[in-house]
Amino acid sequence: MFTIAKARGTVAKWQDDYVDVGTLRQLIDGVSAGTVSPDEAVERLKRLPFSDVGDALVDHHRHLRQGAPEAVYGPGKTPEQCVLIVAELLAHGTGPILVTRTSHDQCLALTTAFGPAEMANGSMLWRAATPWYEGRALVISAGTADVPVVDECLLALRAHGIIGTRITDVGVAGLHRLLDRLDDIMAADVIVVVAGMEGALASVVGGLSGKPVIAVPTNVGYGSGLEGITALLAMHATCANGVTVVGIDNGYGAACAVSRILRSLQPKEKS
Numbered sequence: 015m016f017t018i019a020k021a022r023g024t025v026a027k028w029q030d031d032y033v034d035v036g037t038l039r040q041l042i043d044g045v046s047a048g049t050v051s052p053d054e055a056v057e058r059l060k061r062l063p064f065s066d067v068g069d070a071l072v073d074h075h076r077h078l079r080q081g082a083p084e085a086v087y088g089p090g091k092t093p094e095q096c097v098l099i100v101a102e103l104l105a106h107g108t109g110p111i112l113v114t115r116t117s118h119d120q121c122l123a124l125t126t127a128f129g130p131a132e133m134a135n136g137s138m139l140w141r142a143a144t145p146w147y148e149g150r151a152l153v154i155s156a157g158t159a160d161v162p163v164v165d166e167c168l169l170a171l172r173a174h175g176i177i178g179t180r181i182t183d184v185g186v187a188g189l190h191r192l193l194d195r196l197d198d199i200m201a202a203d204v205i206v207v208v209a210g211m212e213g214a215l216a217s218v219v220g221g222l223s224g225k226p227v228i229a230v231p232t233n234v235g236y237g238s239g240l241e242g243i244t245a246l247l248a249m250h251a252t253c254a255n256g257v258t259v260v261g262i263d264n265g266y267g268a269a270c271a272v273s274r275i276l277r278s279l280q281p282k283e284k285s
Contacts (some may be wrong), residue, residue: 015244019031022167028074031212032263034046034104038159041055042055042255045069046095051171057087060163071195073207076283079119082270082273082274082280083110083111083112083122083143083173084103084115084172084201085112085113085173085266086100086103086111086112086113086114087113087114087115088113088114088116088117088120088136089115089117092122093119093120093122093123093124094123096113096116096123096124097123097124097127097128100113100124100127100128100140101127101128101282104128104140104146109141109143110139110140110142110143110173110174110175111138111139111140111141111278112138112139112169112170112217112266113131113137113138113139114137114166114170114171114266115136115137115138116137116138121133121136121138125138128140132156132169132172133162133169134162134165134166134168134169135162135165135166135169135265136166137169137266139160139168139169139173141171142172142173143172143173143175144175145175145176145177145183146175146176147175147176147177147276149203149208149276150179150201150202151171151176151177151178151179151202151203151204151205151272151276152178152180152181152198152199152202152204152205152206153167153168153171153178153179153180153181153205153206153208153268154180154181154182154184154199154205154206154207154208154215154219155180155181155182155183155185155207155208155209156183156184156185156186156207156208156210156211156213156214157182157183157185157186157209157210157211157234158182158183159210159232160182160208160209160210160232160236161182161262162233163208163230163232163264163265163282164182164208164265165265166207166266166269167206167230167265167268167269167272168180168265168269169265170182170265170266170268170269170270171272171273173269174269174270174272174273175200176208176269176272176273176276179198179202180270181198181199184215185209185211185214185215186214186215186218189218192218192219196222196284199219199222199223200222200223202223202225203225203226203276204225204226204227204228204232204275204276205219205223205225205226205227205228206227206228206229206265206268206269206272207219207220207227207228207230208227208230208268209229209230209232209234209245209249210231210232210233210234210235210239210242210245211234211235211244211245212235212239212244212245212248213231213244213245213246213248213249214258215250216229216248216250216252216254217247217248217249217253218254218258219254220252220255220257220262221254222255225273226256226258226275227254227256227257227258227261228257228258228259228271229249229252229257229258229259229260230260230263230264230265230267230268231243231245231246231248231249231259231261231262231263232245232257232262232263233262233263241262242262242263243262245262246259246261246262258271
């Protein structure tokens with residue numbers, strides 16, 4: 015039977031088979047002897063290590079490879095699996111921990127085990143990253159019904175150390191509402207547009223701003239909305255060239271795209 019105490023007591027430790035201690039020793043010896051450069055060693059270490067917690071291989075070095083923390087996708091996992099994965103991440107790291115799309119039972123188990131988290135649309139965040147980006151990341155929704163996806167995106171941005179600004183309910187059915195915020199739109203460095211129905215807001219914003227625009231179609235609309243497919247196809251077919259489109263309701267994926275874009279714009283550290 016699953017218990018929180020049992021889950022806590024079985025947090026996996028890094029094991030020699032997974033870290034490949036022999037390879038690490040050879041790498042360290044190579045750096046010490048001068049046969050392996052520090053840069054080459056870093057490139058090799060980007061692939062190690064991960065930890066086995068049963069049904070999951072927890073990736074501890076994702077931040078080193080990608081500059082972003084690993085996120086835990088809730089659907090399909092048992093509460094016990096979620097607790098074991100989060101426990102491993104808490105025990106062997108200091109970075110943010112994000113679990114997305116949790117169910118009631120998963121949320122209850124995680125909160126019982128690790129205490130309250132920041133919450134948004136089923137996402138849970140512990141140890142939010144220290145903000146590092148000083149520019150403007152903007153998340154816009156066409157309607158109030160799109161706000162849950164906006165919230166998911168903003169929380170995921172916080173996990174990546176980016177504080178986003180939100181503008182909601184400015185869809186094309188009342189375009190004057192959007193034009194009233196035109197200064198904010200033009201001042202943004204990157205924009206996420208969240209829209210259901212026919213997804214037209216992404217084309218409007220993409221036509222106004224020359225900055226990166228990530229479009230998120232949502233499952234909001236009536237019969238011909240086809241559970242978000244109409245907005246998805248419309249965004250793909252936009253005449254505003256260069257708009258990037260993620261999957262339906264994928265606020266998390268949009269946040270990851272923003273993070274990649276903004277990190278790529280940061281000056282490289284000199285060695």
